[in-house]
Amino acid sequence: MSGILLIAYKLLTNDKGKFFSLLIGITFAVFLMVQMTSIFAGILNRSSATVANIGADVWIMDPAVNTVANTIPLPDYVLDAVRSMPGIRYAVPLYSGGALVKLSSGAYQAVSILGLDDTSLFGRPELEQGNIRDIYAENGFIVVKDSEYQKLDSPKIGTEFEVNDHRGVIVGIAKVSSGGLFGVPTLYTTYSRAVQYLPSTRYTSSYILLQLKTRDAMPAIRKEVAKMGYLALTKEDFVQRISDFYTYRTGIGTNILLMTVMSFIVGLAISGQTFYSFTLENLEKFGALKAIGAKSRELVSMILFQATFTALTGYGLGVGLCALLIFIAQHLLPDYASLITFGNLGLAFAMVVLIAAVSSYISIRKVLRIEPFDIFRG
Incomplete structure (x- = not known):
């Protein structure tokens, strides 16, 4: 068999x-x-960045909320009611909102502001510079050093700015595991300062964050929160809810699906036609092999080997080229959202296998019908 494959x-x-x-x-x-x-995986990853960065076990929200940015304030009594439920270690409010800050250069920049619970500072980011206690100082804010950091003129500790006619001071520089999707810098401050500085409605809690004593308490908490007309989601459930929103309720999922299908059709058409043309040109050689005793299964093995070798080589080159492009793009464009996952690679591999199977099937039918007599007579 090794000799047959070498010929192939x-x-x-x-x-x-x-x-x-x-x-x-x-x-x-x-x-x-x-x-x-x-690109789609990168968008989904960044769309739930706040959920990953905060790290709460459970998020309580209005049922109409689909993404982290789409906040609907909760009444104060919800926080009090949740704190009285069994199985909860603690519950804290989270403020999430947008603002327009005036930089020291005079330029204006939209930002996302997260207000952490004053007592616990639950959800605080890891600091690269500064002390977390300085967030309690007058006008204290912590800036996230991500791909959007330069939009704030790369502030240092002590840099001042204005937000809604209030003075703000950078007291810390933080890093997070994932940057945001919407291209705006992120600032952290205390809950009370966020409510004081930014205009808000009658209610100010965007979310209520819970830490559970045990995961077994989740079904009862979910049921009790539902009785009040609100939604309790685990971190994983909230991430999935955000992913479903961008996949099924926006045009992103549909457009990506169409582009993927078109890519598959292009690859199938090119490889199928070229491989079939290659088989026709080598039909005499396959007939000669059959005449000297090559069995049908050996001819089939030759075609399958050729299709598999070509498909796997093309797969490796395609993945490598894509990884190289993403690497270059992320260095040149910090906002570029693209993430290669095992799911992406698995989907592409399955489609390549299908392309190879269809291409080889067309060629196998032609080769198995050949008669050595017809070849030598020609």
Whole structure:
């Protein structure tokens, strides 16, 4: 069998033009599939960045909330009622809102402000510079050093700015595990300062964050919160809710799906046509092998080997090219949201296998019908 496969390899690579056409077709298809799905994965990852960065076990919110940015304030009695429920270690409010800050240069920049519970500072980010206690100082804010950091003129500790005619001072520089999606810098401060500085409605709690004593308490808490007309979601459930919103209720999911399907069709068309043309040109060679005793299963093995070798080589080149492009783009464009996951790679691999299967099936049918007599008579 190794001799048969060696012949198959030489037949495949003998015509370098057609071989590289096959590789380019599959590589291009894989590149597009991985690129499109990676952009979508990056968008979903950044859309739930606040949930990941805060790290609360349970989020309580209005049922109409679909994303972290789409906040609907909760009445004060909800916090009091939740704190009295069994199975809860503690519950704290979180303020989440947007503001327009005036920088020392005179420029204006939109920001996202998160107000942490004054007592516990639950959800506080990890600081690279500064002391977390300084957030209690007059006008204290902590800035997140992410891809949007430069939009605030790369502030240092002690940098001043204005927010809604109030003075603000940077007292700390923090890092987070994931940057936001909407292209605005993030500032942290205390809950009371956020409510004081920013205009708000009658209610000010955007979310209520819970830490549970045990996960077994979650069903009862969910039921009690539902009786008040609100929603209690675990961190994982909230991330999934955000993902579902962007996937099914916006045009992002549909557009990415269409682009992925188009990439698959392009790869299937190019590789199928080229591989079939390659088989036709080598039909005499397959007939000669059959005449000297090669069995049908050996001819099938040759075609499957050729299709598999080409598909896997194109898959590796496509993934490598996509990874290289994402690496370069993220260095040149910090806001570029793209993330290669095992799911992306698995989907692209499954489609490449399908492309190889269809291409080889068309060629196998042609080869199995060949008769050595017809070849030598021609």
